[in-house]
Amino acid sequence: MSVHSRWSAYRWHLIRPMPVASVVNHALDEVLLRRVGAGERQPTLRFWGRIEPEVVIGRFQSVRNEVDEEAARRYGVQITRRLTGGGAMFVEPENIITYSIYAPLELVSGMSFVESYAFLDEWVIEALRSLGIDAWYEPINDITSSGGKIGGAAQARRFGAVLHHATLSYDLNSDRMLEVLRIGKEKLSDKGITSAARRVGPLRQQTNLPRDVIVERMIETFAQRCGGLEEDEVSEEEMAEAGELIRTKYGTREWTYTLP
């Protein structure tokens, strides 16, 4: 099966950014993943909307090791944990582009985890290149460029489906990032550099384009690859399920502060 026909085997839906509190985004990831896994929703591409700054840590990280909670409190930064593994990110609503892909496992069948990361972000690399950025995929999960690292992806395979989400840096408040995140030397040990801030090459700096223009180009590229993209939104029922998951999981201290 060719790479394009894998994508075009499904009727993809698009959910455009809807600004919500940080925990809502994480709860929605689980709800939409479950629904796609259960065949109750078409495979979907969702762009995230945000209303507040956030430090989101990976499924296997500890708040204590990753976040300066005092600094986070001082700046009103929410601390959340997502469903997928990977590293902590400091996020400000206008500085970031985040998307999630919810797909049946068959989309990545026969691929190793590492291969599937690159496969699921191929369309992003294509979109960025079409904007003049010299971008490529750096395994395991980095989207990078000659101008610096652009973003990172994370995956979880659960509920009979794959969740693949990625965050691209549009702009960067590196002073604040360095205050809120604890970034140790060991983490940078194989990068040949000493500064986490210097690693990043945000899209605004590389393109001078408004954020929306980049998002639109990404949507066009995705639609082209899978032969159409149907406009959709989060249903009321899905929103209610997300609300329940916030109450019982993503909004609880236990979820954020304890490891599996």
Next chain:
Amino acid sequence: MDQLVNGPGRRSASRESGVLAEHACHAIKRSIIPCELEPGQQVTEEQLGTRVGVGRAAVRTALKRLYQERLIHGLSRNRHVIAPITLKHVNELFDVRLPLEPPAARMAAARIDAELLRRLEELCGTRYEIGNRESAAERSGVAPAGQVWHNSDVGRRPLRCSGFVCCATTGSPAVHGEYKTPGGKLVVVDCEVRDGRVVDAQVSGDFFLEPAEALTAITAAIEGMPADLDEEAIAARVRAALAPDVAMIGFSPEAVARAVRRALA
């Protein structure tokens, strides 16, 4: 001509304010370290300015640096709090002091006399209920005892310090190790060592793991293991604990083992 005069003038004005901020920063720090400004005490920029004899601009610049050094935290625009000393800070401090001070103590032991020993015991005994970490005396006593200690002649002598360590840390110190697989992900191990065994172990990091619940098995493989196991043996334990369908992405049993060894080193 104006420019020639103004240029250097501006520069020297900015140099002067830099010097003032530098002075303010050092002076405030000198008040914080011996607890003249008490941990948890709230202060305003005016109070700090009056205390160290500089204007608010210099205080503000100094505050930025003191924030970074985590000696002061901001509460609001003009309310600041001297960083409280928590049990965690004390534990971290002793993590550093433990390897340094026993050798120093051995060197100083030859010079001990009865009078110094008596004063040391007095200092430790009045502020702490030895062996009872929950005692109110200990909880409330940590900061003032530290202050008395560091201000005393005795506290400046290395022999005393190791005595202090013994009194204050009746439990085992938490240890922390990290290892990043080249081209892969970071593994972090936090644990304690009690009676030669690893306890309260937690494995974390920015790796990927399917299924997520397998982390419990990895942590359980380390919990209770003898602290002197070598890397290979630790890796074997981790590997044996994992079901065949577990996928470790960006790390491995060997990476976990290395992080454990680094924590225990």
